[in-house]
Amino acid sequence: MGAFIDFFRGPWHIAVYTYREGIRKKTLIGFLILSLLVIFGASFISSYLDPTSETDIDLKLIKDICVATISIFGVLITIFISASVVPGEIENKVIYTILSKPVRRIQYLLGKFLGAQLIIIVNLVLMGFLFCAALYMRQQVFPSLLLWSLLLTYFEFLIISAFTFAVSCASTSAVVPTIIGLFIYITGNLTEFLKDVQNRAGQSGKWFDDMIGWVANALYQMLPNLQNFSLKTQIINGQPNDPPTDVLIPNLMAYGTLYAIFGFLLAWVIFWRKEV
Amino acid sequence: MKRHQKLVLAGAMLLILALAATQGRHVRHLRESESFYRWMLAAAVNERLFQDESGQFKDKELFEQCNAASQKLAGLVPTVAAVAKEQPKAASEPPAAEPGEVSEIGKASQEYKNDPRIWALARSNELADARASFLKLARSRQLRFAQDIQYAEAQESGVGLFNLFFGFRKVAANFIWIQVDRYWHQGENYRMVALMKTCTALDPHFVEAYLIGSWHLSYNVTAKMMDTPWPQRKWDPKYSACVGEKEKYYYVAINFLKDGIRNNPRNYKLYFDLGFAVYKQKLKDYQNAVKYLSEAIRQPHDRWVPRQLFICQELNGQYAEALAGWEDYARRFPQTSTGQEVAPRFIKRNQGHLLEKRAEEAFKAAAAATDPAEAERLRKEALKFREQAKDIFMVLGSTEGDALRMRIEATELAEQKRYMEAVAVLDKARWESAELWDDLSHRIMRYKADGNLPISLSEQKEMEREKDAGLCAGMPEQERQRVQQKNAQLN
Numbered sequence: 001m002g003a004f005i006d007f008f009r010g011p012w013h014i015a016v017y018t019y020r021e022g023i024r025k026k027t028l029i030g031f032l033i034l035s036l037l038v039i040f041g042a043s044f045i046s047s048y049l050d051p052t053s054e055t056d057i058d059l060k061l062i063k064d065i066c067v068a069t070i071s072i073f074g075v076l077i078t079i080f081i082s083a084s085v086v087p088g089e090i091e092n093k094v095i096y097t098i099l100s101k102p103v104r105r106i107q108y109l110l111g112k113f114l115g116a117q118l119i120i121i122v123n124l125v126l127m128g129f130l131f132c133a134a135l136y137m138r139q140q141v142f143p144s145l146l147l148w149s150l151l152l153t154y155f156e157f158l159i160i161s162a163f164t165f166a167v168s169c170a171s172t173s174a175v176v177p178t179i180i181g182l183f184i185y186i187t188g189n190l191t192e193f194l195k196d197v198q199n200r201a202g203q204s205g206k207w208f209d210d211m212i213g214w215v216a217n218a219l220y221q222m223l224p225n226l227q228n229f230s231l232k233t234q235i236i237n238g239q240p241n242d243p244p245t246d247v248l249i250p251n252l253m254a255y256g257t258l259y260a261i262f263g264f265l266l267a268w269v270i271f272w273r274k275e276v
Numbered sequence: 277m278k279r280h281q282k283l284v285l286a287g288a289m290l291l292i293l294a295l296a297a298t299q300g301r302h303v304r305h306l307r308e309s310e311s312f313y314r315w316m317l318a319a320a321v322n323e324r325l326f327q328d329e330s331g332q333f334k335d336k337e338l339f340e341q342c343n344a345a346s347q348k349l350a351g352l353v354p355t356v357a358a359v360a361k362e363q364p365k366a367a368s369e370p371p372a373a374e375p376g377e378v379s380e381i382g383k384a385s386q387e388y389k390n391d392p393r394i395w396a397l398a399r400s401n402e403l404a405d406a407r408a409s410f411l412k413l414a415r416s417r418q419l420r421f422a423q424d425i426q427y428a429e430a431q432e433s434g435v436g437l438f439n440l441f442f443g444f445r446k447v448a449a450n451f452i453w454i455q456v457d458r459y460w461h462q463g464e465n466y467r468m469v470a471l472m473k474t475c476t477a478l479d480p481h482f483v484e485a486y487l488i489g490s491w492h493l494s495y496n497v498t499a500k501m502m503d504t505p506w507p508q509r510k511w512d513p514k515y516s517a518c519v520g521e522k523e524k525y526y527y528v529a530i531n532f533l534k535d536g537i538r539n540n541p542r543n544y545k546l547y548f549d550l551g552f553a554v555y556k557q558k559l560k561d562y563q564n565a566v567k568y569l570s571e572a573i574r575q576p577h578d579r580w581v582p583r584q585l586f587i588c589q590e591l592n593g594q595y596a597e598a599l600a601g602w603e604d605y606a607r608r609f610p611q612t613s614t615g616q617e618v619a620p621r622f623i624k625r626n627q628g629h630l631l632e633k634r635a636e637e638a639f640k641a642a643a644a645a646t647d648p649a650e651a652e653r654l655r656k657e658a659l660k661f662r663e664q665a666k667d668i669f670m671v672l673g674s675t676e677g678d679a680l681r682m683r684i685e686a687t688e689l690a691e692q693k694r695y696m697e698a699v700a701v702l703d704k705a706r707w708e709s710a711e712l713w714d715d716l717s718h719r720i721m722r723y724k725a726d727g728n729l730p731i732s733l734s735e736q737k738e739m740e741r742e743k744d745a746g747l748c749a750g751m752p753e754q755e756r757q758r759v760q761q762k763n764a765q766l767n
Contacts, residue, residue: 048454057453057484064446071444221297228303233446237481239542239576243395244310248303255303258296265289 010103011111018115022081023122031080032123035073039066039130043137059138063146063236066131070153071232074124078157079181081119082164084174085112086271091173095276109271113165113264120157124150145240148249149232155256156229160185162263169271188226194219224259228252306399311422312410313398316342318421318538320385320394324378325571326534333420334413342406343379346397388542388575421538449479456489465497469528476535483543486536493529494554498522506741511750518748526558544581547572552584562592579609583618590626595633599626621672628668628680635661662688679709683716686723695727 022028042065045058086109089095098108128150135143164181171177194216201213231248238245319339322328329336381397384390397403414422452475459467472489476482504520512519515527533550540546551568555561569585582601589598606619638658645651662684669681682705689698699720706716721735731739746759 048457055484055488057488060482060484061450061453064450068444068447221300222293224296225300225304228300228307233444234481237446237483243392244306244313247395248306248310251299251303251306255296255299258292258299262289262292262296265285265292269285269289 007107008110010107011114014098014103014108014111015114015118018085018112019118019122022085022115022119025080025084027080028077028119028123031073031077032126035069035127036130038069038073039127039134042066042069043134059135060237062134062138064233066134067149067153067233067236070124070127070131070150071156074120074127074153074157075160075185077123078120078161079164079178079185080174081116082161083168083171083177083181085116086165086168087171087174087177090276099276105271106268109169109264109268113162113267116161116165117158120161121154124154124157145235145238148245149236152229152232152235152249152252155253156226156232158256158260159224159226159263160188162260162267166263166267166270169267169274185226188224191220191223191225192227194223224255228255308411309395309399309407311414312403312407313395314539315410315414315419315422316381316394316398317385317391317541320379320382321538321541322421323382324386325537325567328534332418334418335420338406338409338413338419339379339381341409342397342403343381345403345406346380385541386574391542445478446482449475449482449485452478453482453485456485460492460496465492468492472532476532476539480539483536483540483545486533486540487545487549490529490533490536490549491553493525493532494558498525506744506746506748509748511748511752511755518746518751526554529554542575544572544575544577547575548577548581548584551588556584556588556591562588566592566594579612579614583614586622590622590629593633595626595630599623599630602626624668624672625676625680628665628672631661631665631668632684635659635665675708676711679705679712679716682708683712683719686719690723690726693727695723695729698723699727699729 042062045061045065086095089098089112095108099105128146132143132146135146160181163184164177167180167184168174168177197216198213198220201216202210229252231245231252235245235249315335316339319335319342322335323339381394384394398407410419410422413419452471456468456471456475459465459471468489472485475485476489479485501522504522506518509518509520509523511517512524512527515524515530517523517527519527530550533546533554536543536546537550547568551565551572555568556565565588566585569581569588573582573585582605586598586601586605589595589601602619602622606615606623609615609619635658638654638661642651642654642658645654666681666684669677669684671677672680682701686698686701686705689695689701702716702720702723706713706720709716717738721731721739723729724731724735725739742763745763747756751759
């Protein structure tokens with residue numbers, strides 16, 4: 001037990017340090033302020049609607065816009081942070097000081113990854129809090145379904161974060177991993193197309209055509225599908241105790257965690273071979 | 277790092293990837309099962325309430341396949357609660373399926389508490405074939421109740437709206453709805469319907485769009501339109517009803533709400549608006565109003581929903597059900613003002629109606645009885661019921677109780693062939709209660725006709741109109757005969 005605690009003590013310090021450093025980044029603060037403004041502004045979107053009609057439509061508008069805002073700005077924050085925590089330290093050469101200490105590479109990497117997650121979680125909580133407040137002011141009921149939606153949003157970010165982090169370990173600057181992170185987000189949402197490619201392949205009967213279908217199917221089975229997390233928008237306006245939703249939430253959490261572990265292991269393999 | 281460590285790491289990575297891919301398969305299975313489950317609920321609601329079928333779609337065949345497979349499962353025994361009371365058949369719609377005709381899944385779907393069982397069924401191995409057929413049919417757009425973008429574009433075609441929006445279709449639906457609202461304020465009603473349908477296609481769970489859309493159609497669009505006279509209406513096979521320019525909007529609203537119910541079968545608001553706002557308020561079709569309001573109270577609902585059901589039951593002549601409902605309501609909510617003030621009034625009113633109905637039945641039985649002693653006994657019983665009803669209406673008091681009591685007095689006078697007095701009593705009574713105006717006016721016309729009393733011009737016109745009520749060009753012969761029989765009974 002003592003060895004276990006000792007192993008995580010180093011990463012925890014690095015995580016806290018990464019968090020303190022990351023939370024001060026101007027770009028990050030900019031994204032956060034923008035997202036908070038949009039969430040706040042969503043409360044006024046109902047002015048476009050008939051003020052005399054007493055409906056819940058404005059509530060739905062706020063919910064949908066806020067979930068979309070949290071997703072868009074949240075993913076930007078996730079990508080930006082995950083892409084910059086390691087290359088940033090390579091650029092300013094802090095990494096050499098840290099690795100010269102009795103810290104193993106896996107501990108360093110774990111600390112950096114945990115630090116990035118802390119930043120993402122804090123941002124998500126801040127945005128979620130304002131969203132909750134906006135909803136509470138409207139309907140005077142605590143929006144409990146929102147918490148599940150935010151939880152699923154986080155697990156979606158976790159996958160993006162892990163793979164972007166893996167890419168960032170191979171890079172010396174944050175620009176390329178940021179671009180690749182966006183690419184991961186977009187392609188992660190388009191994984192369903194691979195199924196379509198597989199369905200259309202093999203029509204000519206040529207071996208190359210068959211092979212494309214086979215490769216598409218293999219990738220479809222292996223790559224994460226971020227569309228599965230679209231449940232987060234479904235929950236928010238749904239009914240409580242919806243049986244499929246209740247089953248899907250823990251499964252999606254496990255799904256996100258497994259891909260995140262794979263992404264982190266990938267980062268480790270890449271970082272391990274890196275000459276620093 | 278040593279070689280064996282590399283191997284361990286590679287092995288761990290492969291293992292995690294395999295586990296993630298397996299979990300991915302499981303999640304995919306769950307999401308497909310979820311689509312299947314939602315389609316199954318929609319098909320079950322359609323079977324139980326609408327029986328809306330179309331030859332080109334395969335929903336019915338697939339639903340039968342699901343039912344056949346589900347019969348092997350002992351776990352899916354529906355718990356149909358006592359709320360499943362006998363519902364009268366609707367006039368303008370196909371008759372509701374008899375309990376025996378409703379499938380196992382249909383029966384189970386009646387109660388929202390059975391949802392976990394239907395969900396278990398939807399993802400079970402026993403229904404694997406049906407699920408595969410569902411996905412195949414949904415991709416090729418052969419299922420009417422799985423037509424939204426969520427199924428079709430995500431799974432069948434190439435670049436689609438579903439993927440391009442990255443799951444933000446609901447936001448797009450909201451902005452389209454703002455446009456619908458704008459068109460409404462600009463008076464461009466003709467543009468609204470198409471956009472409303474686009475909106476609900478993007479977000480089939482946008483309940484407010486269904487509710488407000490149907491409200492616009494059945495209330496606001498038709499607000500300045502006159503009721504189409506019956507001879508000018510035409511039979512529309514699509515709606516199985518005689519419709520004019522104005523009435524068409526009501527049926528468009530009904531279909532819009534029905535789509536909403538299929539997509540959101542557990543939302544009571546949709547059933548309520550269909551039953552109350554359209555069938556009761558606009559079409560005065562109390563049979564269908566009772567049918568959908570009964571369905572609304574099967575879902576988790578607000579306290580005011582059953583009150584409207586009881587009112588519609590009373591209007592539909594189901595006094596015993598209305599009475600039982602109000603008594604139960606007063607028992608459950610004794611501290612509320614409705615429980616203390618409103619419910620007792622409705623209880624009295626329904627008790628009076630029930631006694632009045634019993635008196636009528638006893639009079640009919642007395643007239644039909646061959647034994648004079650039995651006829652006399654029944655007549656006395658009928659008179660007793662009538663007196664009891666009058667007493668109750670007296671206790672009920674207010675203008676409403678007075679009008680109901682005077683209605684009985686007028687009936688008694690008419691039975692004694694004192695038509696002039698009966699008409700005078702009814703004429704006084706109808707000014708007491710606006711709610712009873714139509715009923716009492718019809719009675720006045722009937723007594724005037726029976727007593728050969730002079731009939732005013734407006735009454736003559738009304739009687740002429742009543743002859744054509746419910747009849748229009750292009751009606752199926754069977755339906756025409758049914759309406760003519762009904763009109764003859766009323767007159």
